[in-house]
Amino acid sequence: xxxxxxxNLMPSLFSVKIVGPAGTGVMSIGETLLRSFVREGFYALGYxxxxxxxxxxxxxxxxxxxxxxxxxxxAAIDILIPLTQSALDLEKNNLSxxxxxxxxxxxxxxxxxxxxxxxxxALGYLVCLLHLDSTTILNEILANFEGKxxxxxxxxxxxxxxxxxxxxxSATQPILPAKNNTAHTLVISGNEAVGVGAIAAGxxxxxxYPMTPSTTLLTYLAENQASHHYLCRQAEDEIGxxxxxxxxxxxxxxxxxxxxxGGFALMQESISLSGMQxxxxxxxxxxxxxxxxxxxxxxSQADLLFTIFSGHGEFxxxxxxxxxxxxxxxxxxxxxxxxxxxxxxxxxxxxxxLAENLYSTLPFPKVTEIxxxxxxxxxxxxxxxxxxxxxxxxxxxxxxxxxxxxxxVCNSDEHNSSGxxxxxxxxxxxQNRRRSxxxxxxxxxxxxxxxxxxxxxxxxxxxxxxxxxxxxxxETGSSHLHFNCVWPLPYNLSETLIAYKRLIVVENNNxxxxxxxxxxxxxxKPDLSLGxxxxxxxxxxxxxxxxTNIK
Amino acid sequence: MxxxxxxxxxxxxPGCGNFGIWTSLKLAIDKSAIPPKDLVIVYxxxxxxxxxxxxxxxxxxxxxxxxxxxxSGIKLANPKLNVIVIGGDGGLLGExxxxxxxxxxxxxxxxxxxxxxxxxxxxxxxxxxTSMIGTKGKATPLGVTDKPIDPVSLSILSGATxxxxxxxxxxxxTTEIIAKxxxxxxxxxxxxxxxxxxxxxxxxxxxxxxxxxxxxxxxETDLLAIEKTAWSDAxxxxxxxxxTS
Numbered sequence: 001x002x003x004x005x006x007x008n009l010m011p012s013l014f015s016v017k018i019v020g021p022a023g024t025g026v027m028s029i030g031e032t033l034l035r036s037f038v039r040e041g042f043y044a045l046g047y048x049x050x051x052x053x054x055x056x057x058x059x060x061x062x063x064x065x066x067x068x069x070x071x072x073x074x075a076a077i078d079i080l081i082p083l084t085q086s087a088l089d090l091e092k093n094n095l096s097x098x099x100x101x102x103x104x105x106x107x108x109x110x111x112x113x114x115x116x117x118x119x120x121x122a123l124g125y126l127v128c129l130l131h132l133d134s135t136t137i138l139n140e141i142l143a144n145f146e147g148k149x150x151x152x153x154x155x156x157x158x159x160x161x162x163x164x165x166x167x168x169x170s171a172t173q174p175i176l177p178a179k180n181n182t183a184h185t186l187v188i189s190g191n192e193a194v195g196v197g198a199i200a201a202g203x204x205x206x207x208x209y210p211m212t213p214s215t216t217l218l219t220y221l222a223e224n225q226a227s228h229h230y231l232c233r234q235a236e237d238e239i240g241x242x243x244x245x246x247x248x249x250x251x252x253x254x255x256x257x258x259x260x261x262g263g264f265a266l267m268q269e270s271i272s273l274s275g276m277q278x279x280x281x282x283x284x285x286x287x288x289x290x291x292x293x294x295x296x297x298x299x300s301q302a303d304l305l306f307t308i309f310s311g312h313g314e315f316x317x318x319x320x321x322x323x324x325x326x327x328x329x330x331x332x333x334x335x336x337x338x339x340x341x342x343x344x345x346x347x348x349x350x351x352x353x354l355a356e357n358l359y360s361t362l363p364f365p366k367v368t369e370i371x372x373x374x375x376x377x378x379x380x381x382x383x384x385x386x387x388x389x390x391x392x393x394x395x396x397x398x399x400x401x402x403x404x405x406x407x408x409v410c411n412s413d414e415h416n417s418s419g420x421x422x423x424x425x426x427x428x429x430x431q432n433r434r435r436s437x438x439x440x441x442x443x444x445x446x447x448x449x450x451x452x453x454x455x456x457x458x459x460x461x462x463x464x465x466x467x468x469x470x471x472x473x474x475e476t477g478s479s480h481l482h483f484n485c486v487w488p489l490p491y492n493l494s495e496t497l498i499a500y501k502r503l504i505v506v507e508n509n510n511x512x513x514x515x516x517x518x519x520x521x522x523x524x525k526p527d528l529s530l531g532x533x534x535x536x537x538x539x540x541x542x543x544x545x546x547x548t549n550i551k
Numbered sequence: 552m553x554x555x556x557x558x559x560x561x562x563x564x565p566g567c568g569n570f571g572i573w574t575s576l577k578l579a580i581d582k583s584a585i586p587p588k589d590l591v592i593v594y595x596x597x598x599x600x601x602x603x604x605x606x607x608x609x610x611x612x613x614x615x616x617x618x619x620x621x622x623s624g625i626k627l628a629n630p631k632l633n634v635i636v637i638g639g640d641g642g643l644l645g646e647x648x649x650x651x652x653x654x655x656x657x658x659x660x661x662x663x664x665x666x667x668x669x670x671x672x673x674x675x676x677x678x679x680x681t682s683m684i685g686t687k688g689k690a691t692p693l694g695v696t697d698k699p700i701d702p703v704s705l706s707i708l709s710g711a712t713x714x715x716x717x718x719x720x721x722x723x724x725t726t727e728i729i730a731k732x733x734x735x736x737x738x739x740x741x742x743x744x745x746x747x748x749x750x751x752x753x754x755x756x757x758x759x760x761x762x763x764x765x766x767x768x769x770x771e772t773d774l775l776a777i778e779k780t781a782w783s784d785a786x787x788x789x790x791x792x793x794x795t796s
Contacts, residue, residue: 231627240649401632
């Protein structure tokens, strides 16, 4: 078996990995520790891995610390905290001579009077070894046990303190990065950032059916509905969720659904409905590997083309692909703006890696709500409101129930301007043209993203892989073009692409989906397509090797 | 009085039960004095759903089987609206059966009118979940063998707080039941038995008239109500089976 090389790509990185079976507290210690590190002044990324189990299996939480804003997992493990021997055994191939393995403190837990305090003991050992603020951290741990008996609190306090004392006996004193982080004080996951963006945009209605890795968005929005004046409904299934959301949108509510790849598959006909009825809708999709149930708790970018061409029939949609929490916030906010203005479905496509990573980031900017877009004052009329009349932009103002004289039929059948069924040739031609005119207006808004680097080779990526690919680009002397909007594509893209010696597309799927999209839309065929759908994040070292070795 | 008609003449077959339901619905809406701007009708797909072209209201003609969740979303987002669902035995009991049960048990304040003609007529004559055993439909030429669903007992069991059965040719009683369903706060369900003159040669208006009997009074418990919902060879009860707050 190969022991991973420690390649000093970015020398000021430091990693702490906590491992153990599900049910031993890996995720909660991981989060507590990461928050403590950020408070101490480090930039931090937390990357969890877990199988689809409630107890048992092998859960891991990898914290990478740095002295500047940097979002990639460290290549090597500096400190390993195993909570069981079996977990330690499973990590053997990931260790190097430099890795410090924290002892499994069963003795300490026994002395404290409760074997469940093992993870608290592990934290105590680490915190004191690294000379972090142990008082504050201990208080935070105890706060997590709010509601438990004072006996439990005492046991945890004892375990923490005993372990802390033990750590002074450690021979190694790890060297941490400089504590440069003063501003990136918000610790948040990709999904929570989407939730904040939705609330900031003025979310009125959210419905979802739980499905990994989108569920934490549902949980977050459910928790905050009372204090932020929107309704969050757990639906009977995905089709119920999206139809409730579309019904809500009909009334003028700013409306959103959340799901994962398989649930998105169930929603197809309804996405088409939103496009046909021209009702604004924001659709959040978090990808995981398929096909079918696939790998529920792992990451993937294999749903790209499926998402762009989702919903039967031809209609406008936008697909946004955020790369980090700032983009999760901003693009979700923009999704509401776009859907309200153009009366279209807008998809935010994320994946498990972005959804569930924990990042230190800047607090989000203050923004004003996106108002719901409809006319509320109409002149008296005996006729139905001409909701779908032709205009030069393809967009016509809409009325909503409750507005007098605004009655129209919001119709899934092909319809005339007031929404009544109409299958004539003239009407169909007119409505098709009007709906597709909207896409022209939308396309003109999409700008070419900035290109970093000065290399002859251009590496192209989209979505959650931005920082990983950025690192690869730097190490291979390549330029880097990253997309956070994959549909529509910028209209002047081909001119930019042909200027480079080589085009290399990197994405986390097996079938080169973005490559094929670029080739089809621009006529420029990428030279190389890299990546694979293993469920793991892209392998930085492999990519660097592959690109460096191109003849 | 608000004119509920559009300029479009109904396209239903002459003699279709939908004419009667359309008439009863308009009379019930008048009776309920709902401000026209606050009335929303959500139509499922089917012959009944074609009513969307014949009523001048805020209409939502959505996907087959999804009229109930759409109606729920509308009502939850704006509770001031009065929301009525028009659906058939295919949309509400086939494609959309799960939504029927879940939104009944949520007791969402909408009114669901089931146009039950025991047939898929708009798709030219397949059997439906309420077709009687032995029915020969286009896709079941050897005769239906599945036991038909009874939506009235299903409605009560699912938690709907208003459940009734009506008969489309009987406009006065159907009007009254629809009006009560609309004014009820909570999930109101009305099964409207509707002869289909084109595709259902068994359950004709005459066939129903030989069997229909009005309930004498509102059953006191769910169990007593459910006992009355089943069809026997001789008797089909109509009226209000359940009405609670």
